[in-house]
Amino acid sequence: MRALCWNGVNDLSVETVPDAGIVNPRDVVLRVGLTTTCGSDLHFIDGYLPGMAPGDVFGHEFMGEVVEVGSQVSRVRVGDRVVVPSFIACGACWYCERELYSLCDTTNPHAAMQQPLIGYPSGGIYGYTQPFGGYAGSHAEYVRVPFGDVNCFDVPEGVSDLQALFTSDAAPTGFMGADFCDISPGDTVAVFGAGAVGLMAAASARLLGAGRVVVVDRLPERLELARTRVGAETVDYSEVDSVQETLREMTGGRGPDSVIEAVGMEGHGTGVQQVLDRTKQALRLETDRATPLREAALAVRKGGVLSVLGVYGLTDSFPMGVVLNKGVTIRAAQQHGQRYVPRLLQHVAAGELDTGFLATHRMSLEDSVEGYRIFKEKEDGCLRAVFTPGPVPQVQ
Ligand SMILES: NC(=O)c1ccc[n+]([C@@H]2O[C@H](COP(=O)([O-])OP(=O)(O)OC[C@H]3O[C@@H](n4cnc5c(N)ncnc54)[C@H](O)[C@@H]3O)[C@@H](O)[C@H]2O)c1
Ligand SMILES: [Zn+2]
């Protein structure tokens, strides 16, 4: 089958690789319908996070049609149109029972590689490094889905393939970030980052009752989407002296009740700290440029919630004193998609959540190397590049 492979830093190529197939009796094989880029992939393309092996199939956000089921699969059937969350859950371990699906204790066969780094290993994820399980990713014609009954969600009629695609990763991640904020009706929620994750976090904050949602970024086309598609207010951080001061003024001096950080380790910033971060990152003394994380901690009101969705590795100069003295609650996780996907599909079907607009670029899997270039450069307003194995349909 054809697949997009990671070969090294800034080196991707579409290759012919062995077909995906059933390995365990609870596996399902999907013919990939649509698969898309994610900001997380950039950390591996740019070489800020280690762990990909040359030849690994990339991609973790996808939907498609079931073409094969293992002998112990009981619910999912061949022909089902399904969406699959990016983290793989077993549905039965201590963590899955508590709906902490990305922490699944069963699905990471390379747990021993990860344990020394983070203490207790996470679950497995498609196309996202050897320490995260070494599973083949979704930028391919077919993908193996372990524990198919737990991880495949039927797409309801009335929800298009494109709308369903983003309930795999961007939407549940954003929704989880808003859920972490324990929003009371009328709360003000600020979202740092207007990528697909941040926009979905902003839309979710509205669904969960926020009175005001303020999205912070510097890319005009993304801020425009935050206003027109999500109904958020916006701040262009490159146009203000201090994001913190701006948010303080917008909230009558108190600050937002919660701040969702949806930028991650490749965040931009200005000033001395950014120069220091860039230098340290280049010298491999720290993996992260954590300006937005620090600003988010400063911006949130006393007693508020800092909800971290952006992916970080080693972060220097995190203002722990700010967190302590302001009594801030920090919540962070890789997405627990299985908990949110059914609800999100219902919101989409009911017209309460718009996801399809995230697909600014569509192309064949054969053109996915160029797709990643456009996505990485954020060229031509690219928010997400969506790949289709085979011909790209003209109308979705
Ligand atoms: N927790 C999870 O399960 C999960 C899932 C998916 C993605 N992520 C992470 O979420 C983050 C965002 O993903 P994405 O796909 O939306 O990425 P993206 O790269 O498309 O968007 C990031 C946005 O942040 C903006 N930005 C940069 N510096 C900023 C600053 N100082 N203040 C405000 N905005 C700033 C950029 O202009 C960009 O629009 C990434 O770190 C990704 O790895 C986490
Ligand atoms: Zn992702």
Ligand SMILES: [Zn+2]
């Ligand atoms: Zn589990």
